[in-house]
Amino acid sequence: MAGQARSLKQRTATLTVLPPCDLCKMESPLSIPQTARYDAPIAGNGWAYLCLYHYIAYAVGRGTKLIAESGAVEREIVSARQRLAEEGA
Numbered sequence: 410m411a412g413q414a415r416s417l418k419q420r421t422a423t424l425t426v427l428p429p430c431d432l433c434k435m436e437s438p439l440s441i442p443q444t445a446r447y448d449a450p451i452a453g454n455g456w457a458y459l460c461l462y463h464y465i466a467y468a469v470g471r472g473t474k475l476i477a478e479s480g481a482v483e484r485e486i487v488s489a490r491q492r493l494a495e496e497g498a
């Protein structure tokens with residue numbers, strides 16, 4: 410029973426930067442795509458990065474939930490500021 414409960418749990422992957430949604434890019438190539446929240450299988454198309462909207466609408470399997478590494482964005486801002494400071498010096 411415990412093993413079954415574990416297998417039903419959503420798989421997750423922690424990334425430094427979340428990728429853009431593949432279906433947003435396909436549907437409106439000229440717009441800025443939503444941030445992908447899942448890497449999941451879609452019908453006839455293998456796997457794709459999906460925003461929450463496209464995951465609910467198109468995912469045919471549970472897939473992997475993508476989680477932004479906590480503090481990743483803040484660290485990038487800090488290092489960008491450090492680069493600017495060094496270049497300005």
Ligand SMILES: [Zn+2]
Nearest residue numbers: 430433460463
């Ligand atoms: Zn999307």
